[in-house]
Amino acid sequence: GQNIDQPTEMTATEGAIVQINCTYQTSGFNGLFWYQQHAGEAPTFLSYNVLDGLEEKGRFSSFLSRSKGYSYLLLKELQMKDSASYLCAVRDRDDKIIFGKGTRLHILP
Amino acid sequence: DTEVTQTPKHLVMGMTNKKSLKCEQHMGHRAMYWYKQKAKKPPELMFVYSYEKLSINESVPSRFSPECPNSSLLNLHLHALQPEDSALYLCASSQVPRASTDTQYFGPGTRLTVL
Numbered sequence: 001g002q003n004i005d006q007p008t009e010m011t012a013t014e015g016a017i018v019q020i021n022c023t024y025q026t027s028g029f030n031g032l033f034w035y036q037q038h039a040g041e042a043p044t045f046l047s048y049n050v051l052d053g054l055e056e057k058g059r060f061s062s063f064l065s066r067s068k069g070y071s072y073l074l075l076k077e078l079q080m081k082d083s084a085s086y087l088c089a090v091r092d093r094d095d096k097i098i099f100g101k102g103t104r105l106h107i108l109p
Numbered sequence: 110d111t112e113v114t115q116t117p118k119h120l121v122m123g124m125t126n127k128k129s130l131k132c133e134q135h136m137g138h139r140a141m142y143w144y145k146q147k148a149k150k151p152p153e154l155m156f157v158y159s160y161e162k163l164s165i166n167e168s169v170p171s172r173f174s175p176e177c178p179n180s181s182l183l184n185l186h187l188h189a190l191q192p193e194d195s196a197l198y199l200c201a202s203s204q205v206p207r208a209s210t211d212t213q214y215f216g217p218g219t220r221l222t223v224l
Contacts, residue, residue, distance in 0.1 A: 031211055033211075033213060035215075041217070042197075042199055042215040042216060042217050042218045043152065043199075043215050044215070045212055045213055045214055045215070048211045048212060048213075050211070087151055087152075089151075091211075094165070095140075095157065095159070095164065095165065096154055096157070096165055096167070097142070097154060097213070098154070099151035099152055099153075100151060101150070101151055102151050
């Protein structure tokens with residue numbers, strides 16, 4: 001079956017760094033997405049990884065290891081507006097995009 | 110322009126009504142998606158169109174009928190819905206699947222309530 005796991009909730013402090021992990025077991029692999037979703041809003045695209053390694057975009061970085069079925073999203077210099085749900089999603093070999101349940105990130109002042 | 114637009118923003122309909130949700134993008138994306146999202150749950154894939162052809166139907170009931178009139182437009186026709194179909198319906202688009210770089214952008218969604 002298809003399975004994508006990420007922690008349900010995390011808490012971090014403003015200005016700090018947080019890493020949100022995602023592990024997956026899917027029918028094939030054609031890329032991994034990270035999204036940010038604020039309550040009541042649509043998901044916002046953050047990153048896409050299809051090759052192993054680290055992709056950096058400003059305060060956000062995403063890492064992929066295909067052999068381990070593992071990715072993480074790294075958020076630096078946390079701001080209060082980063083409080084949101086973070087969704088990991090995998091495109092499988094049939095091009096279906098399967099979402100994990102999301103990680104609710106709480107930022108404390 | 111990285112915008113996906115959806116209309117209407119909100120829709121309330123009875124179980125006997127027929128309505129349509131509309132989605133539009135002008136990013137040249139050739140893959141378009143419909144998702145359903147319930148509160149505090151992740152989006153669930155419903156349909157995928159690739160090059161204006163239906164490529165994935167995730168066993169969605171026939172009361173939901175997708176249509177892709179051209180590469181920029183995606184519709185979802187609704188008929189005889191049930192109260193449990195109330196949810197946020199999200200449209201998304203992406204480059205052709207399996208591109209070496211990819212992005213997937215979501216529209217703001219249509220919040221549907223079925224009475």
